[in-house]
Amino acid sequence: MTADVWLPFPADEVPGLPENLTYHFWDGAPEYPTDPAECAFYVVPYMKGASVAMRPLRTMQSVRAVQTLSAGTDHVQPGLQGLHPGISLCNARGVHEASTAELALALTLASLRGIPGFVEGQRQERWRSGFYPALADKSVLIIGYGSIGAAIEDRLAPFECARVVRVARSARETARGQVHPIDALPELLPEADVVILSTPLTEDTKGLAGAGFLARMKDGALLVNVSRGPVVDTKALLAELESGRITAALDVTDPEPLPAGHPLWHAPGCLISPHVGGSTSAFLPRAKRLLAAQLTRFAAAEPLENVVLTTE
Template identity: 45%
Template sequence: MSDSAAAIKTISFPDQDLLEAVRPLPDGLRGTVWDFRGDPADVDVADIDAVVLPYLNAQDILDVLSRATNLKLVQAQTTGVDGVAEAVGSDVAIASAAGVHAASTAELAVGLALASLRGIDAAARDQRDARWRHERRLSLADRKVLLVGVGGIGAEISKRLLPFEVELTRVGSKAREDEHGHVHGSDELVELAREAEVLIVITPLTDATRGLIDADVLAALPDGALVVNVARGAVVDSDALTREVVSGRISCAIDVFDPEPIPEEHPLWQAENALITPHVGGDTSAFQPRIVRLLKRQLAALGSGAEPENLVQRGGAWS
């Protein structure tokens, strides 16, 4: 047990319901509620060693974390931890909720692709007008799918694509071989995009991936291609995507965008070849039981002095 890990005694939760869901806490750990709008009811902010961020709108409260002057660990309820390191510095450990949202986000990625290709969104619009319009649409079967992102959610998307008999090409940060075959490097994206009929984006947002799907990649896609983004909005060049979609050359089915929410006057709202969901990839019935199970494992690790899961920044406690 490291000295810093042993010093984690007080952990805050963003609401009482989540704290109750993970009880009983291991011996030696104390839970409190801190909603980041005021002060915790029963402890001083300076006594908080670890915090669980809220699931929704966590970005809006990151500046408040500086009040926890003895903070050693931040636990996110999301897979992405955008902006957390900048808010807390390098001495604080950061853990993601990797795995919690994998199944839900993967099923949405496939669902968006199916809905767009098969025209389910168009049929829903037609239904309001009692309009019966038969068209031959594209099938997901036999499509050439380019999957950008081979982490936990990317692996789940790959598994769900297999029964649809697609021709799958996977892209990671660097070219390599893994247990499923070849992974192309992101430096090959423009060339790979020339053959892609469906581009699915699920890479984390980092300095290296911001704008990764840029105007050159989008322009390389064949006419009629579909872009599915279930990663972070800023991984895709929003202006370039909008130009390509509004022109009618390609389609998009997106759960994320930059900025969010998409402004009311934005042209994508009116584009018939755009399918938009409001960043709901991980927010399903699967979320609550899975985040509770993860948090219980994290608390057990902290209680025993073991290293918690999903550390994306080790800080001083587990360096």
């Protein structure tokens, strides 16, 4: 007896899949490939939005595992409500760390060194020389010190930062040093030149970077968000940007996609990329290796990795 698996890639394009499962290709199309009630392992289509991700879930009566291809699972969790207990929700830990950390560093460097102004100057044929901030000798605060936060610190290492400070939900020690608890932010924020958000979106982190948080950032500090848009209070951020007190580099926004005419597009000191932290050439090979490994465990009735929660 085999189990149905829904994949967002054709099965013959994913090396190493176990043969004792039945694979169906679904990437979010209006028509389902087979009856969702028979699906045992559901791999959520990547970057198709919450409505697509959750659409088949309500009728997946046999599902035992839901696998996202994103680091975050906030777009899927509401769809698990009301389903039977024992469903494992797994994220894509190991897939996006390198790409997201690359972008976090790129946004930081581009913002500090004035790259957006140079691009505009090139269009206008203007030579914008002068002195610009460097990352060297800066204090960097990483909020959300999971695998992505650690990967960001890996890439900061050669840049001669004065200090890298780590914050997570709770305190712990790592090989690199102390990770501070999130309730230490009021004391840590005023000392940071660069604040990088890499935390998942949860009820606790929604609106984390609100008016009080932003007010505690030092004058001239840079906020970099590679987590989720709602982690930042957009109205509060706009007020700070328009005052010129801080700057920001955002790969994610709230709302998202950012609509035409939204004031964030033209806010002073704000660099925006269109949520491309994980969507790079590194994604497909790593995602396929993850799926082959997870499904091999599933077929052998072994515990899955990257389990974020189990329904009760």
